Amino acid sequence: MGTGSVIAERQDHAGHAQRGGRTAWLPRWVRLLPPGLLLVALVMELSAPPRYSFASLLTAAVVLAALLSRSLLTVVLGCMAVALLVSMHVLVEDVYPDDITGPVITLVLVTGFATALARVLERTTLQLVQVQAVAEATQRALLRPLPDSLGPVRLAGVYRAADEAALIGGDFYSARKTPHGVRVIVGDVRGKGIGATESVATITSAFREAATSSPSLQGVAERIESAMAMDRLDLESGGSLAGNGPGGTPSGLAGELFATAVLLEFAPDGGLLRVLDRGHPPMCLIRADGGVTRLDPGPDYALPLGYADLAPAADPEPKEYRLAEGDTLVAYSDGVTEARSSRGGFYPLEQRLAERYGGADGAGAGAAAVEPAEVVGFVSRDVTRWADAVNDDMVVVVMQYRPRGGETRPPGHGAG
Incomplete structure (x- = not known):
């Protein structure tokens, strides 16, 4: 084990994070949770009795996407959630009100806030990676x-x-x-x-x-x-x-x-x-x-x-x-x-x-x-x-x- 081995491990980790996003180190199944929640919401709505609603899972999926994905993916997943909400309103009777303008607007606002949060997290992660790079350069110099x-x-x-x-x-x-x-x-x-x-x-x-x-x-x-x-x-x-x-x-x-x-x-x-x-x-x-x-x-x-x-x-x-x-x-x-x-x-x-x-x-x-x-x-x-x-x-x-x-x-x- 050379003196640079521990530093090299961290450099690889930081580079991986910079290339693959702030959650690149997480297991793949964790990063697939947001789209998985959308799928679960759709399946449950179609299979459960009409008196049950699982639309709240759509909101949870969008918020989770902000924590686990990039801002662009958060926007895409939010649009998918809105489309699913409208689709479930059409397909599932006696659950959603005739006018779902309110729930749709709410989900759009949640998507907007989640996207802003994802963007802030991206910038923070980039700053941390840059600070880490400076620390590594200082370590190599000293x-x-x-x-x-x-x-x-x-x-x-x-x-x-x-x-x-x-x-x-x-x-x-x-x-x-x-x-x-x-x-x-x-x-x-x-x-x-x-x-x-x-x-x-x-x-x-x-x-x-x-x-x-x-x-x-x-x-x-x-x-x-x-x-x-x-x-x-x-x-x-x-x-x-x-x-x-x-x-x-x-x-x-x-x-x-x-x-x-x-x-x-x-x-x-x-x-x-x-x-x-x-x-x-x-x-x-x-x-x-x-x-x-x-x-x-x-x-x-x-x-x-x-x-x-x-x-x-x-x-x-x-x-x-x-x-x-x-x-x-x-x-x-x-x-x-x-x-x-x-x-x-x-x-x-x-x-x-x-x-x-x-x-x-x-x-x-x-x-x-x-x-x-x-x-x-x-x-x-x-x-x-x-x-x-x-x-x-x-x-x-x-x-x-x-x-x-x-x-x-x-x-x-x-x-x-």
């Missing part, structure tokens, strides 16, 4: 789908926003192939939903620029810190980020602009991994020879990005690891490990990975054949099964060291 591989690193990931309709949230990731090796960042900004995307845009943009130019991970982190400091100044002065809209960040929260993150560098020389943890949950490592462990960020505690000014003398050093071919890293946000079951228990990521890939004896069968996309799919499905509801943004990025894996490949051309 969180671009991961390639299947970058140099010696195979990649896969999934991203889910707490506000699923918006697609956008406060978790982020980015990966770049640079002269210093493959660099990756995975993190979580303060807050969630649309209001957090301002910080996501700042951090991901700063990372993409600094990852290529900075010789060290500390330099990359410092560049991100500088960009976040400029955002903080904007907030304090009531600048662009302090907007009063529903997605704006209140200026009073300028001091709370921060993000936890883990920065990784897969060095060009033989399996050397550097990790700079800035207050983010520790990654899990699935060993190629079996076993799952949690990567301890070390004794040097590092403050989250945006809080470096609280400890200006601190200069946390990246921790170094040696990876064997096939070793797989799982980075994630707290939306994964803080998902609660019906009994209130948090999702035990390390334990679930060990059961799936490591085994109780630390030599899980198939650990050497782990596919990044399969790990992503397992965690995503498993969290959904575990938790009653996932109420926080969630990101999972899986990175596998494969020095003989070859060149960079775009999404959809590798393990899927």
Whole structure:
């Protein structure tokens, strides 16, 4: 499951709705209810005793058409209803008055109001589809789908926003192939939903620029810190980020602009991994020879990005690891490990990975054949099964060291 898979599903759904109408997602039998009611009314009038009238079904069919059909179809169905009303007046005796001008006028007025309602719903649906398209474009700009591989690193990931309709949230990731090796960042900004995307845009943009130019991970982190400091100044002065809209960040929260993150560098020389943890949950490592462990960020505690000014003398050093071919890293946000079951228990990521890939004896069968996309799919499905509801943004990025894996490949051309 690639990072674009969830987004692609929603794009297909939105495109389907735009092409087939606002109810294209409904079962066909539901959309056939309005003409079905006309048919039922006709059959009942012809078969029931004369003292019973079913003309009210005609009105119900027209109103239902406004909710389930386009305005043109509503007009057509309204005309059919009026024709049926006149026909039933002629065919069925002792039920309708000699003069049905009143019922006909009523049905015509109902058709007019129903058509107007259908038109309003069409415009509203079009606006929603356009807003969805803007959200999807923003999502692609901020969180671009991961390639299947970058140099010696195979990649896969999934991203889910707490506000699923918006697609956008406060978790982020980015990966770049640079002269210093493959660099990756995975993190979580303060807050969630649309209001957090301002910080996501700042951090991901700063990372993409600094990852290529900075010789060290500390330099990359410092560049991100500088960009976040400029955002903080904007907030304090009531600048662009302090907007009063529903997605704006209140200026009073300028001091709370921060993000936890883990920065990784897969060095060009033989399996050397550097990790700079800035207050983010520790990654899990699935060993190629079996076993799952949690990567301890070390004794040097590092403050989250945006809080470096609280400890200006601190200069946390990246921790170094040696990876064997096939070793797989799982980075994630707290939306994964803080998902609660019906009994209130948090999702035990390390334990679930060990059961799936490591085994109780630390030599899980198939650990050497782990596919990044399969790990992503397992965690995503498993969290959904575990938790009653996932109420926080969630990101999972899986990175596998494969020095003989070859060149960079775009999404959809590798393990899927």
